[in-house]
Amino acid sequence: MTKRVDEKTLQFVRDHAGDDVRQLALMGSKHPEVDMPWALDQIRGRQVAAAKLPLLARIEGIRYPVHLSMEQCSSQTAAHYKLRVARRLIAEGDRASMTDLTGGFGIDFLALSTTFRSATYVERNEELCELMRHNLSVLGRTATVMCTEAEQALDAIAPQTLIYIDPARRDAAGDRTYAIADCTPDVLGLAPTLCAKGRWVMVKLSPMLDWHEAVRALGCVSEVHIVSVGGECKELLLVCSAESKGVPTVYCVNDRQVCVFTPDDSQPRYLDIPAGEGMYLYEPNASVMKSGLMAQVCQRYQTRMIAQNSNLFIGSEAIAHFPGRGSHTTATTTLNRKQLRRALDGIDRANITVRNMPLSAVQLRQRLRLKDGGTTYIFGTTQRDGSHILLVCEKI
Numbered sequence: 001m002t003k004r005v006d007e008k009t010l011q012f013v014r015d016h017a018g019d020d021v022r023q024l025a026l027m028g029s030k031h032p033e034v035d036m037p038w039a040l041d042q043i044r045g046r047q048v049a050a051a052k053l054p055l056l057a058r059i060e061g062i063r064y065p066v067h068l069s070m071e072q073c074s075s076q077t078a079a080h081y082k083l084r085v086a087r088r089l090i091a092e093g094d095r096a097s098m099t100d101l102t103g104g105f106g107i108d109f110l111a112l113s114t115t116f117r118s119a120t121y122v123e124r125n126e127e128l129c130e131l132m133r134h135n136l137s138v139l140g141r142t143a144t145v146m147c148t149e150a151e152q153a154l155d156a157i158a159p160q161t162l163i164y165i166d167p168a169r170r171d172a173a174g175d176r177t178y179a180i181a182d183c184t185p186d187v188l189g190l191a192p193t194l195c196a197k198g199r200w201v202m203v204k205l206s207p208m209l210d211w212h213e214a215v216r217a218l219g220c221v222s223e224v225h226i227v228s229v230g231g232e233c234k235e236l237l238l239v240c241s242a243e244s245k246g247v248p249t250v251y252c253v254n255d256r257q258v259c260v261f262t263p264d265d266s267q268p269r270y271l272d273i274p275a276g277e278g279m280y281l282y283e284p285n286a287s288v289m290k291s292g293l294m295a296q297v298c299q300r301y302q303t304r305m306i307a308q309n310s311n312l313f314i315g316s317e318a319i320a321h322f323p324g325r326g327s328h329t330t331a332t333t334t335l336n337r338k339q340l341r342r343a344l345d346g347i348d349r350a351n352i353t354v355r356n357m358p359l360s361a362v363q364l365r366q367r368l369r370l371k372d373g374g375t376t377y378i379f380g381t382t383q384r385d386g387s388h389i390l391l392v393c394e395k396i
Contacts, residue, residue, distance in 0.1 A: 009035045013042045021047070045070050052076065053107060061138040063131055069105045074166075074204075077229045079111035081253060082202065082237065085225065086112055086162055089200050089239065098162040099198075101150040102185070106132050108204070112164060113143060120144040122153040150185040154193055163198030165190075169206050180205065180217055188217055194240065195220050201240040207233040207290065211250075220244045226287040228254040233286040252287035252323060259288065259300075259323045266295040270384055271304045271314050277329050281379060281393055282313040283353070284324040309356040310381045318396050327377050327393030335388055340368070343392055349374035350392075355381045357388060364390075 012034045016024055021044045028036045045064020049057035053076045056062055064070060074082075086098075098116040100109040103123035109132075113119035121143055123129050129147040136143055146153050150165065167183035180188055187194075187203055194201045205214060207226070214236065215221045223239035231254065238248075252259045275281075282303060289311055298304060301322055303313035319326060333343035349371035352361045357380045359367065364380050377393040 005035065005038065006033070008033045009039050013039050013046075016043055017046055019043065041066055056107075056110075059138065063134055065105050065128060065131055069128065073105040073107045075229050075234065076107070077255060078227050078234055079107045081225075081227060082108055082164075083111045083115065085202070085223075085237070085239065086200075087115055090115070090161055094161055094199075097158070097160045098164065099153070099157055099160050101153055101163060101165045102167060103132060104128060104166065106135070108164060108166065109143075110135075110139070110141075112162065113141075116161065118144070120146060120153075120157065122146045122148060122150055124149050151190065154190060154197060157197065159196075160198045162200045162202065163194055164202045164204075165194065166204040180209070180214060191218050191220060191240070195242040199241065203238045203240060205236040205238065207236050209236055211236055211238075211291070214238060215248055221248045223251060224248050225251040225253060226290045228285060228287040230255065231286055233290050250291055250293060252285070252291050252293075254285045254287050254323065257285075257321075257323060261291065261293045261296040261300070263293060263296070266299065268294040268308075269298045269304045270308075271306050274383065275306055275314055275329070275332055275389060275391060277331050277392075279329050280315045280318055280396070281327045281329055281391055282315060282319065282322050282324055283327075283355075283379070284311060284313070284322075288323050307356060307382055307384045312355050312379060312381055326396040327379075327391075328396055329391050329393050331392040333390050333392070335367075335390070340390075343390070344368065344370070347374075347376050347392070350376040350378045352378050352380070355379065357382055 012031060021040055024043065025040060042064055044067055046057060048070045049064065055076055095116050097118045098112055099120040099122060100112065101122045103109050103121040105128065106121060109121050121132050124147065126147050129145050133145055165187060167185055167187050169183055211224050211226065215224065218238065218240060220240045220242060221238050222241050222244035225237035226233065227235045227237055247263050250261045250263060252261065284297060288297060294305060297313060301315065301319050303315040306312045306314060331343040333339040347370065351373065352365050354361050354364055359380060375394060377395065379391045379393065380388065382388055
């Protein structure tokens, strides 16, 4: 049964939609007629959704879960990316059925299920199941809702076109976990059945996980998607299939930009001359950095790395679609005072980044006595010979 909510509670939610939840929590005694815990979850949920799930937030009548579920759910951008992946994988005539074995708030389910003729939402928490039934009704959509454990549902369902699973990454004490073996349900143990029941299987994992290790552990991975939103790495998405063989294709995603790489044994190319002015400096985005595929970046964009651990690339030309930030170097300098004075002449503020350098960005800023901001970018790093340099740049 969907939770019945008194009209006074619903009105309280409407009246205080933009208010500070912490302050509202102190008003419980003044509003005994209001189901305050539920109201606070709705107000907080709407506020989170306004930034994270803007399309859903605009729909009147949608109900939201407790804060932890809102924190753990995918963003609208990440969920829609999964939908694009599913549509690419699955032929038009084979969109029969999909099952989400770990439904949660259901953002990924709501996105993925739009492309299938039938969809099943599985969740062991009855409150979340009630929430999904209500929200499906508000959205005018139909789906099967199963309140059970993922393992039991997997045994019960017929073969599916797509199975999606996002195992919980918290232990019994509520602390975060990252290794696949520590997640619930046990994806490693379920992998053979997942690939037997699903033509395609999508597994969402922590962005902290080493994707190489995840691929080795699962053994049936055809694609690795490293998904960033707004420059921050949010999730690791693995596409699995019983037919998966060989080296998986790696997709580095940042919002709408997707770079596709095929890993191999090639080595990065390094700068064989000191970094100097007049060159172009490139800093990869979070997904490319997470991939570790620096040799492929060198090959694809005709660049060279400054040093092994710098993760900074130098090119002789401006690259319009490099997956990250690009700058034009106007000066280079060591930390020698005289050289610094000459290179920073007329500069009183700058945006500072350090890569593979013993000083932090804060420490380097203090040493240079520069304010934050402006149009100048300074990158501190270490060259292959061990010397420390600063590259003074302007955005392309």
